[in-house]
Amino acid sequence: MPTILTDTALVFGRYARQTLRSKAAMTFGALMPSLYLVLYGPLLAHMPLGGTGSSWQVLVPGLLLQLALFGASFAGMALIIEKQHGIVDRMRVTPVSRLALLLGRILRDAALLTVQAAVIVLVAVAMGLRAPLPGVLLGFAFTAVLALSLASLSYALAMKAAAPTSFAPLVNAVNMPAMLLSGLLLPMSLAPGWLDVLSHVMPLRYLVDAVRAAFVGHYSDPALLRGTLAALALLAVSVTAGTRYFRKAGA
């Protein structure tokens, strides 16, 4: 269907221009992970983190997915402001594809976060990261897929939420356990048994393990396959949920 493609490109273009107008949005997102690299990364340099490779090959994958986690899960905040300006309704009364209204937005978010991920990897290389290029590219792919998924869920929640005051605390309440249980900052292989077991209920953990395997070039590691399956399942569920809320009349 060509309409969905042109509609998605149109919506993507509108929000990409919005991002390009806001220099703050572009730089600020990459700032927090860069601070982790510079101020936290050196602490890990001589820690026994288990596995192969350097501490940077453990830290940077976590930072990429952390970027996607925090960057995409708050994407809905902008939608709540647009709802208050009447922009969402104005678009929903036109014949534009409902799916495109969501896809255009989440593709913008994924594009922005992938660019920021590239900036982080460049900073990390300057700090001492050495990783195979295909592994790094796989890391970008996981970052993008996670961003697409979480941005979809965030927009779905924002379509329901009446105000930023009810939206932000809920997102934080999900993000904190997601970050802690997925081993973003330190690998779960260091965890005591009960915490390691508990962390397996968090889909994000499989993505983190997969990107860490990719960064040390272990492309046939089962962790990479598990991570791919988890990422695709999350994407399917999230985009389905997101479209449902864009299609359904807001109440």
Add this chain to the structure above:
Amino acid sequence: MDSSLDSSDSIRTSGLARTFTTPRGPVEAVRGIDLTVRRGEILGFLGPNGAGKTTTLRMLTTLLAPTGGTATVAGHDLARDPRDVRRRTGYVAQSGGVDPAVSVREELVTQGRLYGLRKAEAAARADELAHELGLTGLLDRPCAALSGGQRRRLDIAMALTHRPEVLFLDEPTTGLDPGSRADLWDLVRRIRAEWGTTVFLTTHYLDEADALADRLVVVDRGTVVAEGTPAELKTRYAGSAGATLQDAFLAITGRGPVERDAAPVAV
């Protein structure tokens, strides 16, 4: 279903209803609205806050699915062909619908593209609309830089992009100064005169309804409680054609339009 639809009718609803489920139980925002709007008519849709005006408008513009009844808008069934309804109707919400940071031209062009125009067509249509609505000198300003009256003209220009048969206006003059209100009334009359557009507008200003609307429909507690020309309503409910519409309105609804919204109406 709509075989009985007279070709001179632009909107026809039958038992149109919407019940919201809330934690405190169901809220019947609209309990069954029957109304007919003729092609080229300016209809004033009145009622106290919480009467169901905005909910009705949101259903007629495909933003909200009805939980009961049927409606035909611009020749198409609301539930069966929402896309065809969208192609033939324009809607200006109370809050407008433009991004303050985006330029007037970009918003008009994007709107054209959302209605399926190609890039060059959308650019030409933006110039044409700006000319018709007196926005030409403002095209390259951000929407935030416009005055209240200019903003409203832009909102209406956006809704006219695809030359709709029916134009829905939700409280179009709220917050405007008297001069801008008078200009907006002239604009609405001109839209109807030049393009034969049916205009369905809600308002709390009874002088506006009196001056602008051919016919009024008054809703209260989710149903139609009165309809007729302004003169008919004054004679019937306030005793004489010389009475004010305010007297008629109070007699019909039994209270002033001051209550807080009872229904959880979406923004």
